[in-house]
Amino acid sequence: YRNVPYHNFFHAVDACQTIRTFIFDGKLQDFLTELECFVLLITALVHDLDHMGLNNSFHLKTDSPLGILSSASGNNSVLEVHHCNLAIEILEDPKSNVFIGLDAGNAKLAYRGLIDCVLATDMARHNELLEDFTKATPTLSKDNAEHRTFAMKMVMKAADISNVTKPFAVSKKWAMAVTEEFYQQGDKEKASGVDVLPMFDRSANNELAKGQIGFINFICIKYFTAIATAFDGLQWTIENVQSNLERWKSEVAH
Ligand code: LLI
Ligand code: ZN
Numbered sequence: 001y002r003n004v005p006y007h008n009f010f011h012a013v014d015a016c017q018t019i020r021t022f023i024f025d026g027k028l029q030d031f032l033t034e035l036e037c038f039v040l041l042i043t044a045l046v047h048d049l050d051h052m053g054l055n056n057s058f059h060l061k062t063d064s065p066l067g068i069l070s071s072a073s074g075n076n077s078v079l080e081v082h083h084c085n086l087a088i089e090i091l092e093d094p095k096s097n098v099f100i101g102l103d104a105g106n107a108k109l110a111y112r113g114l115i116d117c118v119l120a121t122d123m124a125r126h127n128e129l130l131e132d133f134t135k136a137t138p139t140l141s142k143d144n145a146e147h148r149t150f151a152m153k154m155v156m157k158a159a160d161i162s163n164v165t166k167p168f169a170v171s172k173k174w175a176m177a178v179t180e181e182f183y184q185q186g187d188k189e190k191a192s193g194v195d196v197l198p199m200f201d202r203s204a205n206n207e208l209a210k211g212q213i214g215f216i217n218f219i220c221i222k223y224f225t226a227i228a229t230a231f232d233g234l235q236w237t238i239e240n241v242q243s244n245l246e247r248w249k250s251e252v253a254h
Pocket of ligand 1: 121123160161163164171174175178179182199208211212215219
């Protein structure tokens with residue numbers, strides 16, 4: 001992990017420990033296999049490896065080498081493919097291969113689960129997963145391998161956007177960190193002469209509260225409602241999201 005404001009090692013460890021809480025509180029040990037729970041924890045640690053603090057759109061619009069590779073190979077999940085490649089490189093080193101004790105069949109399941117979950121963290125695929133999972137929810141079965149994969153992706157992504165489920169003071173620190181990372185990207189975009197979205201422009205007078213209210217309303221409420229509906233014991237996530245939303249609203253009113 002690099003020394004960037006948001007997508008650094010603390011974000012990976014935060015996602016890992018948050019997944020641990022979601023697995024326990026959501027009783028996911030009863031739904032997923034022991035191997036799948038283990039894979040989720042490892043995936044969280046690798047899911048943003050070598051993040052440069054610049055999003056997929058930056059790589060594509062500035063024609064960075066990784067962006068060019070993505071365009072040439074036809075997969076626009078620029079960073080997510082890069083995180084997977086580095087995860088594989090680390091795991092294939094016997095010194096750090098936590099999958100080494102698995103037989104060939106389970107090793108394949110572990111890598112496939114890890115890769116599916118890292119690729120699912122691309123927000124460009126957010127609505128697709130949420131729709132598929134919501135459709136499967138009424139008949140969700142642990143005997144259905146596809147349903148277990150949906151659940152793994154949902155939990156990985158829930159941890160990835162879990163800042164808004166934390167106590168307000170903690171949530172606010174993450175929000176300030178992501179803001180600074182977006183602004184540093186915007187600075188680089190200005191220097192490269194490409195378009196800068198207002199959210200990435202430090203001279204745009206963005207209000208932190210308004211940014212978080214938008215993120216919560218457009219993405220997080222639906223998402224945590226879906227996961228809390230499917231898994232008992234995760235109701236507190238949506239309650240905390242609602243209470244953080246109210247706190248941000250009261251800041252705007254002032
Ligand atoms: C946050 C935030 O606040 C990450 C990132 C990403 C979530 C997962 C990478 C993967 C996009 C950004 C989400 C574009 C879709 C809609 C807009 C947003 C509001 C954003 C934590 C993110 C993570 O707050 C704690 C992420 N966003 N997205 O792809 N913002 C932005 C602020 C700057 N300040 O309050
Ligand atoms: Zn992440």
